[in-house]
Structures are given as structure tokens and as C-alpha cells.
Amino acid sequence: MQGILSTRGDLRVPFYMLAYRVSTHYDIHMKKTNAMRILEAQGIPYEVVAYSWDEEHLDAVHASEVAGLEPSQVFKTIVLEDNEKQIFVCCLPADFSVSLKKVKALTGSKDIDLLKLDRLQSVTGYIRGGCSPLGMKKQFPTFIEEVAQVEPYIHVSAGVRGLQLKIKPEDLVSATQGKFADFT
Numbered sequence: 322m323q324g325i326l327s328t329r330g331d332l333r334v335p336f337y338m339l340a341y342r343v344s345t346h347y348d349i350h351m352k353k354t355n356a357m358r359i360l361e362a363q364g365i366p367y368e369v370v371a372y373s374w375d376e377e378h379l380d381a382v383h384a385s386e387v388a389g390l391e392p393s394q395v396f397k398t399i400v401l402e403d404n405e406k407q408i409f410v411c412c413l414p415a416d417f418s419v420s421l422k423k424v425k426a427l428t429g430s431k432d433i434d435l436l437k438l439d440r441l442q443s444v445t446g447y448i449r450g451g452c453s454p455l456g457m458k459k460q461f462p463t464f465i466e467e468v469a470q471v472e473p474y475i476h477v478s479a480g481v482r483g484l485q486l487k488i489k490p491e492d493l494v495s496a497t498q499g500k501f502a503d504f505t
Contacts, residue, residue: 354480355456365496368487370476381415388485392416395476398452400445403430408444412454412477413466413505423504453480454497463499465490470501
């Protein structure tokens with residue numbers, strides 16, 4: 322079939338999208354991230370979706386647009402800290418917002434807010450625009466927005482800017498030892 326290249330099994334990728342869709346069989350130039358290693362160690366299948374990025378457009382909605390994905394299928398990772406310095410991780414669709422009131426109720430925290438950006442890397446090991454719920458420096462309580470359950474697959478950061486991991490929502494919950502919750 323002209324213009325179509327199979328990258329894995331029955332998955333067919335149009336030739337013009339080859340630069341954006343990469344299977345779990347990597348070329349020699351792609352380095353695996355901690356998130357990928359964790360999934361492989363647990364035997365969880367995933368696919369890598371690459372996209373172009375720039376410093377001015379690091380948000381998940383922009384990432385979904387340039388990757389050709391629906392914002393409802395690209396999940397951003399939001400890291401929060403409560404008044405007792407406990408860290409929590411929330412994954413939600415690109416076009417959704419965290420309800421701090423719901424997260425407080427969910428975590429039993431008296432007060433909670435976004436982790437300060439200047440602390441993100443020291444706490445998680447990741448930078449803005451490349452923060453994955455997988456492979457953080459420590460295992461933090463992780464919540465996946467329950468709307469993920471209506472999608473066969475969602476995309477989360479691979480842990481570097483420009484790479485997303487396509488994964489089943491239930492596999493993400495398993496890999497992060499997280500749980501589905503309503504916090505938007």
C-alpha cells in the first residue's frame with residue numbers, strides 16, 4: 322500500500338505522519354525515558370508520539386494540536402503540595418482544570434496549591450512541559466481524572482518535551498499505583 326508504513330502489528334501509519342508516530346521499536350537515535358523503562362519493566366504496552374515544541378508553547382493543549390491529537394486524549398500532569406508539604410500528582414485532560422476544592426477533599430488536605438515551578442525539577446526530576454506521572458524521583462499519590470475511563474487510550478508525557486506515551490488509562494493507573502478520581 323503506497324504511502325502507508327506499518328510500525329507495529331496491525332497499526333498502520335500514513336507516511337506523512339511517520340515522523341510523529343513511533344512504535345516501541347526505537348531507532349538508534351531515540352533514548353528511552355524512565356517512564357518508558359517503567360512501563361517495559363511492568364510489561365505494559367505503549368506507543369510513543371513525538372511532536373515539535375518550543376519554549377513559548379509548553380502547554381498540553383498546544384502539544385495535542387501539534388501532535389494531531391484530541392485535547393481530551395492528552396493528559397497533563399499537575400503536581401500539588403499541601404500545607405503539610407505532602408506532594409500529590411493529578412493527571413487530567415489538556416483542556417481541563419484542577420479543582421483545588423475537590424483535590425483537598427480527595428487528599429484530606431487542609432490546604433493545597435500547585436507546586437511552585439522553581440521546585441518542580443528538584444521534587445519530581447522533571448521540567449515544565451515534560452513532566453510525566455511515571456518515573457518521578459519518589460512515588461507520590463497519583464490521581465487520574467475519571468473521564469479517562471471513557472477513552473480507549475490516553476497520552477501522557479514520556480518525561481521529556483516533545484514525546485507523549487499512548488497508553489490505556491487502566492494501565493496508567495496500574496503503573497503509577499494511582500486511582501481514578503473526580504477532581505475537575
